[in-house]
Amino acid sequence: MGMRNRTAEAAQPEVTVRPLEERDLPAADRILRFAFGTFLGLPEPLSFMGDADYVRTRWLADPSAAFGAEIDGELVGSNFATSWGSTGFFGPLSIRPDFWDRGVGKRLMEPVLGCFERWGTKHAGLFTFAHSQKHVGLYQKFGFWPRFLTAVMTTAVGQPAPTPRWTRFSDLPESEREPMLRACREVTGAASAGLDVSREIRAVAQQGLGDTLLLRADAGRLAGLAVCHCGPGSEAGSGICYVKFGVVRPGPAAAADFDHLLDACGSMAAEGGLRRLVAGVNLARHEAYLRMLGRGFRTDLQGIAMQRPDEPGYNRAGVYLIDDWR
Numbered sequence: 472m473g474m475r476n477r478t479a480e481a482a483q484p485e486v487t488v489r490p491l492e493e494r495d496l497p498a499a500d501r502i503l504r505f506a507f508g509t510f511l512g513l514p515e516p517l518s519f520m521g522d523a524d525y526v527r528t529r530w531l532a533d534p535s536a537a538f539g540a541e542i543d544g545e546l547v548g549s550n551f552a553t554s555w556g557s558t559g560f561f562g563p564l565s566i567r568p569d570f571w572d573r574g575v576g577k578r579l580m581e582p583v584l585g586c587f588e589r590w591g592t593k594h595a596g597l598f599t600f601a602h603s604q605k606h607v608g609l610y611q612k613f614g615f616w617p618r619f620l621t622a623v624m625t626t627a628v629g630q631p632a633p634t635p636r637w638t639r640f641s642d643l644p645e646s647e648r649e650p651m652l653r654a655c656r657e658v659t660g661a662a663s664a665g666l667d668v669s670r671e672i673r674a675v676a677q678q679g680l681g682d683t684l685l686l687r688a689d690a691g692r693l694a695g696l697a698v699c700h701c702g703p704g705s706e707a708g709s710g711i712c713y714v715k716f717g718v719v720r721p722g723p724a725a726a727a728d729f730d731h732l733l734d735a736c737g738s739m740a741a742e743g744g745l746r747r748l749v750a751g752v753n754l755a756r757h758e759a760y761l762r763m764l765g766r767g768f769r770t771d772l773q774g775i776a777m778q779r780p781d782e783p784g785y786n787r788a789g790v791y792l793i794d795d796w797r
């Protein structure tokens with residue numbers, strides 16, 4: 472008994488958790504790729520995610536929500552929180568494999584929970600590996616409960632279709648951007664009270680990660696939006712248009728608008744010379760999932776959405792929304 476305790480104490484390293492700084496980004500990026508690549512058993516772990524980027528883009532989007540864990544002055548892991556108004560999520564969380572199972576991951580949960588507290592996040596979530604008892608067990612300790620699967624789906628990009636109802640956020644003159652952000656907030660808020668993805672729209676515009684597609688209804692008012700990452704250096708990677716977030720206004724036209732939104736994303740991808748469209752959907756959003764299947768999307772990767780509190784949030788039937796919380 473005494474022996475066991477001493478060994479356990481010796482194995483518990485002194486960990487400092489602190490905001491991530493710009494000089495940490497190369498190490499954080501490397502650790503992220505190595506950790507996921509190792510967990511997934513890739514022959515070359517560092518090749519994980521190819522030329523896609525999560526660390527720099529998320530740090531730039533909100534440096535106050537990016538955290539690192541340090542042991543003996545060396546970075547050993549990181550975690551990132553994201554505020555979408557009433558909803559928040561976190562990740563990617565990654566720890567250098569030689570420090571796994573020594574409590575570092577748990578320590579990096581503390582600051583992201585602090586962010587949700589500070590932001591007044593009503594509903595928090597994450598995407599993780601459904602088959603991993605360790606992952607589900609770790610997050611469950613912090614009050615997150617496994618609910619529905621989330622499917623990350625892909626389809627090939629075809630010829631640009633004539634979808635005249637969409638425009639690009641990047642084409643708006645500066646003076647129209649704030650009003651458009653307000654219009655977007657109105658649509659996201661109609662889909663789920665208080666939902667606000669301004670942070671993503673701004674990050675894509677400021678960092679040149681892709682574009683936000685704006686879908687108009689006949690009367691010219693905003694019917695939906697899709698925040699897309701395109702190509703290398705974004706969350707998409709080469710050849711890919713990744714819909715990080717998409718939604719249409721609820722109502723009788725929602726199903727048709729959702730089809731239009733997917734078509735428009737395909738057109739934008741085709742115009743950008745991209746080959747594949749990637750978009751995630753939680754399976755509790757039955758109609759959205761079934762429509763994507765019906766339009767030729769196939770699941771590439773699936774995980775589980777864990778949510779705190781254990782409530783549906785916007786992961787429920789009738790919500791035409793694209794996202795995966797990765």
Ligand SMILES: CC(C)(COP(=O)(O)OP(=O)(O)OC[C@H]1O[C@@H](n2cnc3c(N)ncnc32)[C@H](O)[C@@H]1OP(=O)(O)O)[C@@H](O)C(=O)NCCC(=O)NCCS
Pocket residue numbers: 506507510562563564565566567570571572573574575576577578598599600604605606607608609612
């Ligand atoms: C997942 C990852 C971040 C965890 O970090 P870590 O530092 O190894 O985790 P910790 O040691 O802090 O916590 C592990 C917890 O898992 C839980 N756990 C492990 N095995 C478990 C099991 N079989 N059943 C239930 N819970 C289990 C325990 O609760 C443990 O906490 P405890 O020490 O209080 O018992 C890390 O392994 C990693 O980087 N993996 C690769 C990348 C990745 O998968 N990231 C997360 C994607 S969502």
